[in-house]
Amino acid sequence: MTRVLGRIAAYLVLVALGVVGIAPFLYLLVLSFKRRIEILTQVPPALTFDWATIERTYVEVLFRQGMLGFVGNSVIVVGAATVLALVIGTPAAYAFSRIRFRGDESLASSILSMRFMPPIAVAIPLFLMVKAIGLQDTYLGLILPYTAFALPLVVWIMIGFFDEIPREIDDAALVDGCTRVGVLLRVILPIARPGLVTAALFGAIFIWNEFLVALYVIDSRSHQTISLGAATLVSAQRPIDWNIAAAVGVVTVIPILIFSLLVQRYIVRGLTAGAVK
Amino acid sequence: MTAAAPAPGWSRLDRPGIAAWLLLGPCLLYLAAFAIYPLFYSLRLSFTDLSAASGTGRWVGLKNYHDLMFDPLFWTAAGNSAVMVTVSVALQIVLGTALAMFFNLHLRGSWIVRGILVLPMLITPIVVGVMWRALLNPDWGLVNWLIAGVGLEPPNWLGSIEMAMKTLILVDTWQWTPFVFIIVFARLQALPQDVFEAAQVDGAGRLVIFRHITLPLLMPAILFAAVFRAVDAFRSFDLIYGLSYGGPARSTTTLSFFSFQNGFQFQNYGYAAAVAYTMLLVLIVGTTVLLRYAPLRPGHAR
Numbered sequence: 001m002t003r004v005l006g007r008i009a010a011y012l013v014l015v016a017l018g019v020v021g022i023a024p025f026l027y028l029l030v031l032s033f034k035r036r037i038e039i040l041t042q043v044p045p046a047l048t049f050d051w052a053t054i055e056r057t058y059v060e061v062l063f064r065q066g067m068l069g070f071v072g073n074s075v076i077v078v079g080a081a082t083v084l085a086l087v088i089g090t091p092a093a094y095a096f097s098r099i100r101f102r103g104d105e106s107l108a109s110s111i112l113s114m115r116f117m118p119p120i121a122v123a124i125p126l127f128l129m130v131k132a133i134g135l136q137d138t139y140l141g142l143i144l145p146y147t148a149f150a151l152p153l154v155v156w157i158m159i160g161f162f163d164e165i166p167r168e169i170d171d172a173a174l175v176d177g178c179t180r181v182g183v184l185l186r187v188i189l190p191i192a193r194p195g196l197v198t199a200a201l202f203g204a205i206f207i208w209n210e211f212l213v214a215l216y217v218i219d220s221r222s223h224q225t226i227s228l229g230a231a232t233l234v235s236a237q238r239p240i241d242w243n244i245a246a247a248v249g250v251v252t253v254i255p256i257l258i259f260s261l262l263v264q265r266y267i268v269r270g271l272t273a274g275a276v277k
Numbered sequence: 278m279t280a281a282a283p284a285p286g287w288s289r290l291d292r293p294g295i296a297a298w299l300l301l302g303p304c305l306l307y308l309a310a311f312a313i314y315p316l317f318y319s320l321r322l323s324f325t326d327l328s329a330a331s332g333t334g335r336w337v338g339l340k341n342y343h344d345l346m347f348d349p350l351f352w353t354a355a356g357n358s359a360v361m362v363t364v365s366v367a368l369q370i371v372l373g374t375a376l377a378m379f380f381n382l383h384l385r386g387s388w389i390v391r392g393i394l395v396l397p398m399l400i401t402p403i404v405v406g407v408m409w410r411a412l413l414n415p416d417w418g419l420v421n422w423l424i425a426g427v428g429l430e431p432p433n434w435l436g437s438i439e440m441a442m443k444t445l446i447l448v449d450t451w452q453w454t455p456f457v458f459i460i461v462f463a464r465l466q467a468l469p470q471d472v473f474e475a476a477q478v479d480g481a482g483r484l485v486i487f488r489h490i491t492l493p494l495l496m497p498a499i500l501f502a503a504v505f506r507a508v509d510a511f512r513s514f515d516l517i518y519g520l521s522y523g524g525p526a527r528s529t530t531t532l533s534f535f536s537f538q539n540g541f542q543f544q545n546y547g548y549a550a551a552v553a554y555t556m557l558l559v560l561i562v563g564t565t566v567l568l569r570y571a572p573l574r575p576g577h578a579r
Contacts, residue, residue, distance in 0.1 A: 092304030148311035
């Protein structure tokens with residue numbers, strides 16, 4: 001009997017955890033479906049919706065406030081920076097995994113420690129640098145620093161994946177007359193594809209949410225990324241229309257929701273990058 | 278594989294010098310340009326009086342650091358950072374480990390809840406802040422309605438100086454406890470089962486098993502998660518921007534936010550850089566100490 005009761009209690013806890021996790025998102029969704037006045041008067045908001053209101057709010061947010069454009073900007077900037085970080089970071093990770101040289105461990109560690117750098121410590125210099133090379137308020141002005149943000153993460157994740165591929169595979173290819181670079185491109189990379197996916201997804205999420213550097217670098221509304229756009233629309237220092245704010249939140253969450261479905265399989269690898277064995 | 282013994286000659290065969298630098302070069306150059314150089318730039322900046330107002334960038338030596346030491350606002354921010362990091366990390370470690378033990382029961386359908394719990398930490402922190410401002414709204418927020426519904430007096434979550442920091446920690450804990458959970462849970466799943474079986478056969482109670490077997494085995498993962506969380510909580514800035522904007526009355530202004538205000542709002546770049554560098558020093562000292570206990574580097578399979 002106590003076993004059954006314990007079982008029931010455990011399932012109640014499980015459901016409660018699920019609710020605590022998901023309820024804030026659902027609440028945001030419901031708020032975004034309401035009229036401004038309804039949010040203030042209906043507590044809690046009734047679960048009756050009218051299509052015209054929803055359409056008006058989302059048209060306002062997506063087109064007039066430009067959220068759709070912000071999503072597009074983010075896709076361009078994050079996509080380019082992620083690809084660049086993979087192209088630069090993967091060979092380096094391969095070298096760290098395979099080639100021994102003096103100081104390799106401490107060099108790798110110092111690259112990895114850059115993941116811990118407070119953005120606040122580099123935002124101003126990066127902004128002044130970007131401004132000096134005339135890239136203020138351009139995509140490239142964000143892509144360049146963002147690549148540097150994603151790079152340590154990519155290197156970190158890829159080292160973990162390369163370490164798992166037996167060296168004998170490299171050695172066999174080397175004996176067959178392949179060069180190091182040839183081994184990486186033709187033999188190792190195809191095996192390490194899950195690693196590339198993980199590195200790309202986590203690199204992308206890391207910079208998708210970045211906001212401080214964008215705040216400095218981007219001036220014109222038409223170049224804002226999604227996190228910067230969301231921040232300017234709902235920043236805490238001024239009163240806001242809550243239905244609009246909620247819709248902005250929903251639009252920001254949706255791409256990440258899709259991301260998170262993609263990363264489910266890799267989440268532990270991405271978060272720990274093979275560091276916990 | 279028959280070649281189990283390490284092949285000592287392979288690296289010399291490959292002339293590692295050139296190959297290594299070819300593979301490493303782009304990455305090192307890139308980081309030198311866009312990570313190391315900005316850090317030195319920042320350091321130099323912290324010795325100047327550069328601001329949007331004066332704009333000269335005159336060298337003032339240690340003046341900014343000297344001013345910091347006598348700036349009560351700096352010490353308030355440092356105190357807030359200390360409270361936020363220690364309390365939220367401690368909370369998240371305890372809750373995250375408890376969650377890992379709970380999910381170790383492997384209830385049917387628990388994978389769905391695990392999937393849900395991953396979501397908060399992927400969400401843009403600014404949006405997390407806004408979401409919780411709605412939930413905790415004193416006039417119409419869902420949380421206060423629930424609290425009033427069971428007959429309690431809802432606290433003034435973000436409006437009172439005493440409460441705002443607690444609220445910030447609460448929201449940070451909602452967002453990041455899953456991080457600790459995921460890492461500790463992964464470790465838990467990888468533990469050899471025979472130890473637990475042996476202990477059970479010996480008649481050890483559950484609490485004894487947890488205290489003397491499970492917890493020590495989980496310690497590396499817990500420490501690892503703690504280091505990550507401590508650093509990220511210390512760097513945290515966007516959540517505060519979205520949730521409380523450092524207020525009310527600076528009660529949630531951490532060092533990150535203080536540096537941001539000086540740099541972006543007041544455009545005292547030199548002073549902001551000095552704050553950031555002080556943070557960096559704390560980070561370097563802090564992580565060096567912590568790293569002695571929690572190895573972060575993925576180990577080479579030698």
